[in-house]
Amino acid sequence: xxxxxxxxxxxxxAIIDTLKADLITRLNLSYRSEDLHExxxxxxxxxxxxxxxxxxxxxxxxxxxxxxxxxxxxxxxxSINSIVDYVIDYRSGREVV
Amino acid sequence: MRRSPIRELLAERxxxxxxxxxxxIACCFSDFEQEYAAVRDAVGLTDFSFTxxxxxxxxxxxxxxxxxxxxxxxxxxxxxxxxxxxxADGYLExxxxxxxxxxxxxxxxxxxxxxxxxxxxxxxxxxxxxxENISETTxxxxxxxxNAWAVxxxxxxPDVLGLPYMSIETYELNGADVKVLRAGKTSEFGYMFLxxxxxxxxxxxxxxxxxxxxGLKPIGFDTHMALRLDGRFxxxxxxxxxxRDPLLLGLQWMVDIEGDDFRGRxxxxxxxxxxxxxxxxxxxxxxxxxxxxxxxxxLHGDEVVAEVVTxxxxxxxxxxxxxxxFGIEYAYAGLxxxxxxxxxxxxxxxxxxxxxxxxxxxxxx
Numbered sequence: 001x002x003x004x005x006x007x008x009x010x011x012x013x014a015i016i017d018t019l020k021a022d023l024i025t026r027l028n029l030s031y032r033s034e035d036l037h038e039x040x041x042x043x044x045x046x047x048x049x050x051x052x053x054x055x056x057x058x059x060x061x062x063x064x065x066x067x068x069x070x071x072x073x074x075x076x077x078x079s080i081n082s083i084v085d086y087v088i089d090y091r092s093g094r095e096v097v
Numbered sequence: 098m099r100r101s102p103i104r105e106l107l108a109e110r111x112x113x114x115x116x117x118x119x120x121x122i123a124c125c126f127s128d129f130e131q132e133y134a135a136v137r138d139a140v141g142l143t144d145f146s147f148t149x150x151x152x153x154x155x156x157x158x159x160x161x162x163x164x165x166x167x168x169x170x171x172x173x174x175x176x177x178x179x180x181x182x183x184x185a186d187g188y189l190e191x192x193x194x195x196x197x198x199x200x201x202x203x204x205x206x207x208x209x210x211x212x213x214x215x216x217x218x219x220x221x222x223x224x225x226x227x228x229e230n231i232s233e234t235t236x237x238x239x240x241x242x243x244n245a246w247a248v249x250x251x252x253x254x255p256d257v258l259g260l261p262y263m264s265i266e267t268y269e270l271n272g273a274d275v276k277v278l279r280a281g282k283t284s285e286f287g288y289m290f291l292x293x294x295x296x297x298x299x300x301x302x303x304x305x306x307x308x309x310x311x312g313l314k315p316i317g318f319d320t321h322m323a324l325r326l327d328g329r330f331x332x333x334x335x336x337x338x339x340x341r342d343p344l345l346l347g348l349q350w351m352v353d354i355e356g357d358d359f360r361g362r363x364x365x366x367x368x369x370x371x372x373x374x375x376x377x378x379x380x381x382x383x384x385x386x387x388x389x390x391x392x393x394x395x396l397h398g399d400e401v402v403a404e405v406v407t408x409x410x411x412x413x414x415x416x417x418x419x420x421x422x423f424g425i426e427y428a429y430a431g432l433x434x435x436x437x438x439x440x441x442x443x444x445x446x447x448x449x450x451x452x453x454x455x456x457x458x459x460x461x462x
Contacts, residue, residue, distance in 0.1 A: 005397065005432060012429050030354050034373055037347025038430065039329055039447040044262045045179045045280075046350055075455065079329075081430050081446030088431070 015084045022060040038081040101146040102236050102294035103301055110315050119211045120147040125317030132320040133412050136283055139312030140242035142304055143321055149206040149215045150231045157227050158202045164219050165193055168353040172197040177263040177280055180351045187365030188341040192333040196265040207333050236297035238290045243453045244311040245286035251307040258462050284328030284452040323409035327418050329447035335407040336420050345375050376428035377420045379447035384440025389417040395434045395442050402427040413450055
C-alpha cells in the first residue's frame with residue numbers, strides 16, 4: 001500500500017473508530033464496532049434513530065471532532081460515512097454540505 | 098410459475114415480464130431513464146405481488162420469530178421490522194418486512210429460493226401455528242417517489258401523512274380494505290399497499306388516477322433495483338445473491354445479536370467471531386458508463402483489492418455506480434483505485450446524494 005493511500009485510510013479509520021465508539025456508548029447499542037457498516041442508515045431503516053437519538057449523535061459529533069453542525073443539516077446523519085465525510089471536509093476547510 | 102393477480106392489467110400498461118425463481122415479475126414498462134426520473138422527480142407505481150406473503154395470529158408470532166434474524170417478538174403494535182432470513186448455514190435466503198398489525202403479524206419476503214422452499218422453511222418452524230400463505234390471495238403494490246406523499250394524501254386523506262416510517266395502518270379505498278405500509282427502498286417517499294387479490298385491479302387503477310396529476314408512471318422492477326442501489330438500500334437479488342454472507346454485506350443491523358434462536362444462527366455467529374475479511378463498499382467510475390460491471394477487478398497498483406458485485410447506471414450521478422467486495426484493509430470510502438483498462442474507480446459513501454424527498458418538511462405537505 002503506498003503512503004498516500006495509507007495516510008488517507010488512517011485518517012478516515014481514526015474518525016470512524018471514534019464515531020462508532022461514541023454511537024455505541026451514547027445509544028447503548030448491542031453491536032460491536034465491527035458490526036456497524038459505515039454505510040448503515042442511521043435514520044429510518046437501519047439503526048432507526050429517532051429525533052432524540054439524532055440530537056445525541058450531533059452533540060457527540062460536535063464534542064468529539066470539534067466541528068459545528070447546523071440545526072437543519074439532517075443530511076449528514078444519513079450514515080456513519082456521511083458524518084465522516086463531513087468531518088474530513090470541515091477540517092480541510094472545504095465547503096460542507 | 099406464480100403470476101401477479103393483475104397480470105393482464107400490467108400487460109395492457111406495456112409491461113415486459115421475467116421469471117425469477119419461479120415468480121413472474123413485471124421488469125419494465127418503458128425506457129429505464131424515464132422510469133428512474135419518475136421516481137426521483139415525480140412518483141412511480143410498482144407491482145410487488147411476486148413477493149411471498151404470510152400472516153399469522155399474534156399469538157403465533159413465534160413462527161416468524163424463528164425464521165427471521167431480527168426480533169419479531171419486540172415489534173411494537175403498528176410497526177414494521179426490516180430484517181432477513183438465513184439458511185441453515187447462515188447465508189442469505191430472504192429479505193423480510195414483518196409487520197405487527199392489529200392482532201396479526203404479516204410477513205413479506207423477497208427471496209432467493211422458490212416459493213415452496215420459503216413455505217417449507219417457515220412452516221417447518223411450527224406447523225401448528227396457524228400460518229396462512231396469502232401470496233396468491235393478495236396483491237402488494239409499491240408507491241415511491243418525490244410526490245408519493247401527495248398521491249397517498251389524495252387516496253387516503255391527510256391522516257396518512259402522519260404515518261411514521263416503518264409503520265402499518267389499515268385504510269379504506271373504494272370499499273376495499275387496504276393495508277398501507279409506510280416503507281420503501283428508493284430513499285424517496287415510499288408506501289406499500291396490501292389488499293385482497295380481488296381488489297387488485299380497482300386499487301391499482303385508483304392509484305393511477307390519483308397519481309396522474311403528480312406525474313405517476315408504472316415502474317418495472319429492473320428500475321427499482323437501480324433505485325435501490327443509488328439509494329443504498331440492500332438488494333437481495335443483486336449483491337445479496339452474489340455475496341450471500343450477510344456479514345460481508347453489512348447487514349448485522351438486521352440481526353437480533355442478543356436474541357433467541359433462529360435458523361442458521363450458530364454458523365452466522367461463528368463467522369462473526371472470526372471477524373470480517375472483506376466488506377462491500379460503494380464505487381463509481383469517472384470512465385465510460387460501461388466501465389463498471391459485475392466481476393470487474395479493482396486494483397491498487399498491480400494488486401487486486403476488490404471485485405465489483407453489482408452495478409447500475411445512476412442518472413442522478415450521470416455515471417455508473419456499484420458495490421464492490423474489498424479486502425478489509427482497503428474497505429473505506431473516499432479512495433481512488435484503478436482498473437486494468439486504466440479507468441479510475443472511486444470508493445464513495447452510500448447513498449452518494451441526498452434524496453429530494455428529504456428536503457420536504459411536513460408543514461410543506
